[in-house]
Amino acid sequence: MSRNEVDHILFGAAYYDEYLMMKGIDRIDEDMKMMKDAGLNVIRIAESTWSTCEPQPGVFDFTYVDRALDAAQRAGIDVIVGTPTYAVPSWLVKLDPSVLAVTPNGQGKYGARQIMDIVNATYRFYGERVIRKLISHVADHPAVIGYQVDNETKYYDSVSDDMQRLFVKYLREKFHGDLDELNHHFGLDYWSNRIDSWEDFPDVTATINESLGGEFDKFRRDQVRAFLQWQTDIVREYAHDDQFITHNFDFEWRGYSFGVQPAVDHFKAATAVDITGVDIYHSTEDDLTGKEIAFGGDMTRSTKNGRNYLVLETEAQGQHGWVPFPGQLRLQAYSHLASGADMVEYWHWHSIHNSFETYWKGLLSHDLEPNPTYREAGVFGHEVASPEVGERLVHLSKRNKVAIMVSNESLTALDWFLIEAGFPFGGTLKYNDVVRNMYDALFELNVECDFIPSDASAERIAGYEMIVTPALYCAPQETIDNLRTFVADGGHLVSTMRSFVSDDEVSVWADRAPHNLTDVFGMTYNQFTRPNGHVSVEFSGPLAGTPSTDAQALIELLDAGEDTEVLAGYGHYAWKDYAAVTRHAFGKGDAEWIATLLDADSIREVMREAVDHAGVAGCGAALAGKVAVRQGVNAKGETVTYLLNYSADEVTVASPVAGDVVVAPVVIATDGTVDGEATSGVALKAGDVVKVGDELTIGRWNLAVIAG
DSSP states (O other): OOOSSOSSOEEEEEOOHHHHHTTTOOOHHHHHHHHHHTTOOEEEEOTTOHHHHOSBTTBOOOHHHHHHHHHHHHHTOEEEEEOOTTSOOHHHHHHOGGGBOEETTEEOOSSSSSOBOTTOHHHHHHHHHHHHHHHHHHTTOTTEEEEEOSSSOOOTTOOOHHHHHHHHHHHHHHTTTOHHHHHHHHTTTGGGOOOOOGGGOOOOTTOOOHHHHHHHHHHHHHHHHHHHHHHHHHHHTTOOTTOEEEEEEOOEESSSEEEOOTTOOHHHHGGGSSEEEEEOOOOOGGGOOSHHHHHHHHHHHHTTTTOOEEEEEEOSSBSTTOOOOTTHHHHHHHHHHHTTEEEEEESOSBOOSSSTTTTSBOSBOTTOSOOHHHHHHHHHHHHHHSHHHHHHHTTOBOOOSEEEEEOHHHHHHHHHSOTTTSSSSSOOOOHHHHHHHHHHHHHHTTOOEEEEETTOOHHHHHTOSEEEETTOOBOOHHHHHHHHHHHHTTOEEEEETTOSOBOTTSOBOSSSBSTTTHHHHTEEBSOEEOOTTOOEEEEOGGGTTSOOEEOEEEEEOBEEOTTSEEEEEEOSTTTTTSEEEEEEEETTEEEEEEOEEOOHHHHHHHHHHHHHHHTOOOTTGGGTTTOEEEEEEOTTSOEEEEEEEOSSSOEEEEOSSOEEEEEOOOOBOTTSSBOHHHHHTOSOOTTOEEOTTOEEEEOTTEEEEEEO
């Protein structure tokens, strides 16, 4: 049995001794000393080193692994060892080219990482061998505290023969060999797509049927879960009871971590590991908002229903335009802890001197000397290493009142049936845009939330006071029934356009929309169209006074019932009799519907009224727009409140809580060290006791943490 939590806050970096040694630079002990000087207490190694560990088939060389482990032990630094399977060696591809994934673009070519077919038998055979050799070699080393299986695993858009054969076997089991049932469920009579013999099952690469295509994507996502479980089971044979197994999940990438990952169901795949890990990258400098840090953390924490998680990768200097302003690196690190992380680890320690990520810079630059980013990391490292800080911030537990329900099936479906077009072309708005539209509004309002999957149990749903369903296009009947019960029992449901349109097999419901919920929402609709930039949304009732705005992407034409409150309508003469935002009492609760995409300012006002109405605003509501407020309960039972200033301006706010100042604002100089003279002029000091309403001044890109 492995561990499912760590002892203390881990702070570190990914470390690759072999990258420097290949250039004849031996500085491993100097690196460890620099890490200790900066308060780093953990490194991650080996996850990308298959060709180094096994330079030829069956020839194993763990020299660099041993060097890192022994140097870390000498320095008192812990080590997480990664299985090296996410980048295949060239000899394996020469041995069997089928280990590379076949994608809709054709056969893969060797060179990049993450190009393999994760279900390929040859890849699995050699992958298992190197995992066993490596983990059995390192498991008894006293520096090893845990293992990372693979790296940012996805299905890599594989449409290989192996993947498709397994898919057909899966379908035969699901439909008990009944092709008529399969054809009926997926609507395959259309355009002569009907399948009348299992032997005639077509290549699904170019299918025009999203029910079949969506099922294939769901199947491939489950192969990611199975792949991680396969690796975990192997590692578990060698791991000690005091060691953990993790994996670094990532998100949809838009130049930074943005939204729900299309190729992995995080909730299902996280069952394969003891502690969920994550990679979170985000803009900095003038674009630092804290939203991506919070989104990634809230999602990762939610995969295990609130358990703490590990940030296995985040940026230090990162790509061009991400060198943090003075104070930002410290602010970012505490932001991860504010979401419930028990670890912050940079990718990576030193900037590499060759190849693809030469300019994805680590804590150290190419000269390998101290720099402002490294020194500021040391400020954070030494702060959290002190018991009066670290012991009060570790194991932050959250019990949020609001949850956002997300769905990989909806994401896939709306990639095909684009919101503006209903086709795979003719639009740009994606599922994650709607998710982030809602999440960002809540973040800006200081309303913290969890995420729950669309197949969440009724018991899990009932643990919240408000559920938000952004574009929940695919919803199984059980989910709809559970949400009905949630509202009837006193819950507040907020849903957006394109919710409850189809079942989980992407077959559109044939009754009045929204399916089986018209009485809950007190409205229905059977038409929708594009606003084409010419349809205004006019607010009324409790939202009266909110400036009108233009509807975006799509408008659903809501026919509201007599007892339904209309919070907004359309200003266009053709659509003036239809509602745009409604709320309806049902049972002991109520349900609100937002029938179009609103701009950031408007959706924030709509959600402000919604959370006030539901009574879930929380103590940070008064500080919205000034500082971000994040809260939880520590292992001592104290409420810990983070006040995070993501702006270049100093702010003064009234403290929303009483307690001890655990972390106070400090001024970081341009060289990355604490400016002692400037910091002495900061009124708020660590150890101060504050009361509710006390004025607190927090400098630019700075923070305060209060426990009480």
